[in-house]
Amino acid sequence: MKEKNHNTPSLNFLEQIIVKDLEENRTGGRVHTRFPPEPNGYLHIGHAKSICLNFGLADKYKGLCNLRFDDTNPTKENVGYVNAIKEDVRWLGFNWEDREYYASDYFEKLYEMAVFLIKKEKAYVCEMSGEEIAAGRGTPSTPGRISPWRDRPVEESLDLFERMRNGEFPDGSRVLRAKIDMASPNMHMRDPVMYRIMRANHHRTGDAWCIYPMYDWAHGQSDYLENITHSICTLEFEVHRPLYNWFLDALEIQENRPRQFEFARLNLNYTVMSKRKLLELVEGGHVAGWDDPRMPTISGLRRRGYTPASIRVFSDRVGVAKRENVIDMALLEHCIREDLNKNAPRVMGVLDPVKLIIDNYPDGQVEELEAIRNPERPEAGSRTVPFSKVLYIERNDFMEDPPKKFFRLSPGKEVRLKYAYIIKCEHVEKDENGHITAIHCTYDPETRSGLSGSTRKVKGTLHWVSADHALETEVRLYDRLFNVPEPDDVPEDGNFKDHLNPESLEVITGLLEPSVKDAGPGERFQFERTGYFCIDPDSIPGKPVFNRTVTLRDSWAKMQK
């Protein structure tokens, strides 16, 4: 009987490839990956998966992972993005040490390699216009037309290519093309453009160049120059792989040949992931910016209160494979709850207050009650919370006419105030509209937490704040940005923005226990029974602004549905 092995976790397909490569000594025992963002936008959770994958693989197999900016299109890229990307990768917890590279570092080498290809009759200068090239390329099912310049003498291409570099020709007037196969069923093999003339200031090379390499030409060669062993990218580049390999062949590269592998990008429900759509949300003012806490960007998640560890765990749990997938937002939420449950200090805060008066509690008396910081971490110790005659509790913790499964406060019923006393509701005050303005209770002094009478059982425990001591703070309640699982999946003439959730942000004034007053931006808390919250950078000292990261799981709310 064959024994199933349950203690070694199974490997994903990339790990299997790597293990095999290592066993067969295909890469000289090396594993070297790279994360290659184009600095033309902000990183999102999908990139986080790629970052965790590339750095994670390198780490697991004792290899290296480079950070390489794919900056071959100066019209779209800038240093602002470079810096934001570096911050995000670092924040996620990865370290590229001194291996911060740029495709633009290789412009000179790439140029020399291109010259080599021209000499080998594998590239030529083409003088067709952009439209002509596009038109001549054919369609996936019909072959393209051969460029009239395709068989021009090597010397002529060499000369023209040099003069392209020297700026003798106007933008767009000429390109360097690989000479492959205009009839290939793979469109990428129909004499793809390698260089275009483009007078644009590059964020690193300035005006040194007026010709810039295309992705397909630059990427594989950059991999080669960096000694990359496994060049991991997303599925849409699968069709590019023959070209990736063709360039390597044409350059007669045998040793240290990088190989490209593709995996399925991450999709998350209730959000969109394309740079274009995210940009549209920012520019259309639907969110406050790239780091709006509702955005699936890394900077947005950071501001929302997600921890790097939670995102790493998430990236791990979503797995790696080649089939299209849509991950449930609930998994991401599970990951952050799991982390914060263990690590976030507890605090009491009332978000929708109703006044509660303890009629038999002495006027003017204040007790400082001891409260556990984190039941999951006894070593975190305790804080004190002021208690007095007039409190606030959550409006939905009281019902005048409750259903039988309601464990909270209602007339004649008892509940415990967390860390304080058991109270009993005596009567309520209402305004002329029947709206409850105050709840009157009595307390049992013997039932204070820790006292002998405190062992009495009651069904519910409520959080509360003392009216005189409460800190009024701005609280931003975030919810999912879209109200349908797949906002991309729009009918004919629809738009993904039609599905924006109008209630994705609600700003309220919360009443918090005073202990949070001096907490600073980035600090995370659990508001007991409510959710996890993180202090926003908009805060000023003494006046924290809280962002709701995620609610607590709420089985009562679920029951009500």
Add this chain to the structure above:
RNA sequence: UGUCCCGUGGUGUAAUUGGCAACACGUCUGACUCUGGAUCAGAAGAGUCCAGGUUCGACCCCUGGCGGGACAACCA
């Protein structure tokens, strides 16, 4: 009428390479609880897109379908 990739519970990923499907999220019970949280115990839910074939035996190999996706920027 093109080429390539992919089809396993609601979702995602496994099944160490041919020995009748596991784990996670979600869902539902119950226990416990000074958070209706957490934790603990348990349950339901797929017979692996379909049809043939090979085999003692197929999620796995072969053939043919079907379905989904990618590819026609001087973007990456």
